[in-house]
Amino acid sequence: MSAQFGRRLRKGAVATTVAAAAVAALSASQAPGVTVDDSGRSTAADAQPSPDATGDDSGATGNSPYYTDLPPLNSPSPAPTVGTPAATGSTEAGIPATVLDAYKRAASSLQSSKPGCNLPWELLAAIGKVESGQARGGRVDADGNTIGKILGPKLNGVGFAHISDTDGGAYDGDSVYDRAVGPMQFIPSTWEWAGRDGNDDGKKDPNNIYDAALAAGHYLCRFGWDLSTQSDLNSAILSYNNSQDYLNTVLSWLEYYRKGTHEIPDGTGSIPDNRSDENDSASPTPSPTPPSTPGTPSTPGSNTPSPTPPPSDNPSTPGTPTPKPTPTDTVDHLEDAGTAKLTAQAGDTFTKRISTRAETSAGKAVGKVRIRFTIVGDTDTTFTGGESVATVVTNSSGVAVAPTLKAGETTGEFTVRATVVGRSVTGLDYKASVTERVADTLARTSDTALTCTPGGEFADQVVVKATYAGAVADRVAATATLITSADDATANTKGPYFKDADGKTVRTLTGLETDADGLLKLPKLYADDTTGTFLLRINTSGGATLTVELTVAAAAETSESPSPSASPSA
Structure with missing residues (x-):
């Protein structure tokens, strides 16, 4: 989420009470498995996704901060008739025209390409709401390009995930650390394979709402998930940002938008006030120390603290906490973890899966490292769910197991390349082959x-x-x-x-x-x-x-x- 998203106001007790009541009211009509916790947030039973399904525990956004504002207590009403007062909740229910069109177009595209996913456009709207406040209230041009880039904080390991630069700053303008980009807040390493051209202009731009919405739809529809079932819906949302609170917030907005929305002019949408990182003890907002009264120097030995210099975005500036080395920083090379021969007939599922082990220079296993598997070569083979790229986090043994491969109709050899996300380590190639269909x-x-x-x-x-x-x-x-x-x-x-x-x-x-x-x-x-x-x-x-x-x-x-x-x- 961008540090420039708007005012960073904190909720008062009254606002919190109202928000809790709102979710309580919404929960009565939510899908099976959705309840309300003691704080008034919606929760989902069995919400944790399977390791094979989510793969990357930092999700599409690198687990960047998100807006935590909850829907109003009252359900949305249709757009009021001209000349009549707006109904309660109609402001929040309104979605800027271009943004709304992008969500609906993406869902329609997915209905054709992946009908078994059953992606509702309201889910894209819910994620767009918590990620960027619907592109900062719909500040987009007629082609869907955001007016100014929407950037999340530096993922430098201080209060956030630690993701070193993966794109040379091409998407986020930062050549040191990655930052979530655009209205759907994709980190560059995810956009690199998940990006889509949603407005048919020949480009895949994370700062374009049509491209970002279509990419988000494909991201949510991988692994063969059926979003009409609560367990798959939960898994898909958690794969976007692996946080139970995030899941609860998205589900609340999903149910709110399902009750009715309407189109409003671009740039007139409301922008949320509260972010998930505002009260994060891991990265507290420093409180400046009042300076000494002019002309009254501090007395040596007194208890009056000296002014604390503000933190800097420059990681080399003194006073900025130095991030501890992450597991990714310790990876020296990748090793094959016992992958068997990879072959399948055209149209069949491969019976063997690729296993890769991340190791230090001393040969020790490195867990919690993101391994990206990319299918390269002249082939229509994909991973289960129709994607050609998958990211999986290594387990405690340092091993990442790629999703199952599904052979297409093109016969011949191809390669699956394993690389470490966020580190320049020589990739590991796995040869695979698809043979013609046969009968005996x-x-x-x-x-x-x-x-x-x-x-x-x-x-x-x-x-x-x-x-x-x-x-x-x-x-x-x-x-x-x-x-x-x-x-x-x-x-x-x-x-x-x-x-x-x-x-x-x-x-x-x-x-x-x-x-x-x-x-x-x-x-x-x-x-x-x-x-x-x-x-x-x-x-x-x-x-x-x-x-x-x-x-x-x-x-x-x-x-x-x-x-x-x-x-x-x-």
Whole structure:
């Protein structure tokens, strides 16, 4: 959050009481699992996300400060009619027009690209509220660019996370430490892979509300989360900023916005007053010591304290606390932590996962270090959830396990590169490969004999099912050939045949593929005037083979015998 977000007023007792009552009122209609604690904040049951789901414990924002203001007690009302007094709560319920449009456009995009996520635009609005007060009350231009950069504090380890510069100051203007950037407060290392172009201008700018809102939507929708379920919703919010209080605050605004919002002009939105770092004992706001009365020097030995110089943003300035070395600072290299061979068929999930260990120069494990896994190369393989980059924090053994890989349709080799976020350490590359879909067994789905008269049409079409290791083998390439004999797989020149689109005789079919159920239905078969037994051979990728027998024979001649005369009745 920016130090320039506006007045940093502290809540009085009355304001706190009203806010607590507001959440209590809201909680009655909140989603299952949401309750109210003794302080009046909404809470969520089972809110802690799984380690594999969140990966990076500093979240999208580096756990930067956020606005803690809670929604008004009264539920929002629709925009008042012109000439009538505004309803209570309507100011907070109003969202600046361009900002609101960005949220709704992002949610609509995610509904198409990741429909299983069920991302509500109100969740983006809730996060936008606590991160930047809806882009500082909607101070954006018509294209969605913020008027002035929105920057969080230096993440220098003094009261905040310690994240050394990862972008050379390209996004945040700071070449020493990272800072959260833009209306959705992404740290540069996260924006580097999560950034999106939400307004189709060819750029990914964290200071553009359309880009930032779409990036936030994709960030919340990774790992296959379904945000219509409370547990996944909690996990997604905590992955953005890993704080229970943050989760409670976002949930409160989410429920508030779900009750009704309206559009207001850009730049007219209300800006919150209170930030999560204002009463943080880890980084207290220094209270200046009153100077001595002019002309009355301090008496040696007296209890009157000397003036304390104000802290400086320059980390080298005397008087500024020197951050303690972080675990990231001690990492010397990365080691493979026993990753097995990485291979999968197209469309399948990899059964093995990448494990990387962070170590000091002495070979000791380093925990609580962020490892970024990036898929590189000409491939459409992704991590579960559709992303090509994932950040995971090492455990107490110094090991980070990457999310599961999901193979696309592009076959061949690619690389997954592991790097340390916030430190220049040589990356570790893992080779992986995607092979074509295969089958090891083919079988007909019917045992009906395939027969035809000369010059006729076979009554039944050939339908086969492909499997691999007993499971359905879908989208497997296949060929079908009417072969000369069991020992000669060349195409026959007589007997049964298929027809192409022009009605011409064809005895070899290529480019066939099993369907989602592993089934392959061949076109109709016809017979020429040659009688006898013929063979149809079907082959698939992976070596599955099936030979089907076809019979062409003249219709059996039948003659009706005279019916016996009925015996005369006695």
